[in-house]
Each structure stands twice: as structure tokens, then as C-alpha cells.
Amino acid sequence: MSALTRNQQHYVTMTVLYQVLLDLDMSKDKTFIDPREMIKDLCRDSDSLFVEQVVYESLNHYKEILDLLSARLRDWKWERLPLLTRSILLMSVAHFQYVEKVDKRIVINIAVDLAKKYIDEKQAKFINALLDGVLA
Numbered sequence: 001m002s003a004l005t006r007n008q009q010h011y012v013t014m015t016v017l018y019q020v021l022l023d024l025d026m027s028k029d030k031t032f033i034d035p036r037e038m039i040k041d042l043c044r045d046s047d048s049l050f051v052e053q054v055v056y057e058s059l060n061h062y063k064e065i066l067d068l069l070s071a072r073l074r075d076w077k078w079e080r081l082p083l084l085t086r087s088i089l090l091m092s093v094a095h096f097q098y099v100e101k102v103d104k105r106i107v108i109n110i111a112v113d114l115a116k117k118y119i120d121e122k123q124a125k126f127i128n129a130l131l132d133g134v135l136a
Contacts, residue, residue, distance in 0.1 A: 082123065
């Protein structure tokens with residue numbers, strides 16, 4: 001089994017966070033999904049350290065990340081954003097703030113690429129603008 005590329009790891013991270021957020025929305029403040037099992041299933045035999053770090057830091061710092069993002073949301077509420085947009089934003093802030101210090105342009109580029117591929121151009125621009133203001 002070949003190792004996952006970093007782009008594939010970002011996709012897996014986004015997917016896991018999407019499922020956790022979906023479960024959280026549906027169950028109202030409690031999640032029943034075990035991210036460890038999802039990560040194991042999606043990463044197969046590949047190294048999952050990066051995915052685990054970003055997912056767990058996203059969840060461990062959820063309130064802080066939400067406060068950071070919410071402060072920049074004009075005319076929007078976090079709960080009204082599409083789940084995939086939320087998962088990309090959550091992943092991006094956790095990656096930048098808590099996992100590894102990389103140039104914010106790289107983190108934003110990854111987020112925008114995911115949004116363009118799985119959502120649409122309008123959300124990609126929204127994510128770009130929001131992250132540009134949040135990541136420091």
C-alpha cells in the first residue's frame with residue numbers, strides 16, 4: 001500500500017471533520033462518531049499522524065477556532081455555513097495555529113483548492129477572504 005500524499009491527507013482530514021460536524025449538528029451538541037475509526041479506515045495502512053493531529057487539534061480547540069472565525073463572519077453565522085465550508089475552515093485554522101507553522105498562503109491555497117474541487121467558486125472566495133483575515 002502506498003503512502004497518502006499530503007493532498008490526500010488534507011482530503012481525509014476534511015472528510016473526517018465533515019462527518020464529525022454532521023453528527024454534531026444532527027445530535028445537537030453530542031457526537032457519536034469515533035474519529036479514530038474513520039481515520040484508520042480512510043488512511044488504510046498509510047501514516048495517519050498528520051490527519052490525526054489536525055483532526056484532534058480541530059476538536060480540542062473547536063471553541064477557540066469557532067470564536068476566531070465567528071469574529072470575522074459578517075452577516076453570517078457559523079451554523080448557517082455549509083458543513084463542508086465549516087470543515088475546511090476548521091481544518092485550516094487548526095493546521096496553521098496548532099499543528100505546524102507554515103506560510104498562511106499555503107494553508108489558504110489548500111483550503112481554496114479543496115473548496116473549488118468539492119464546493120464552488122463562490123465558497124472558495126469566501127474561504128480565501130475569511131482565512132486571510134483570521135490567520136496571522
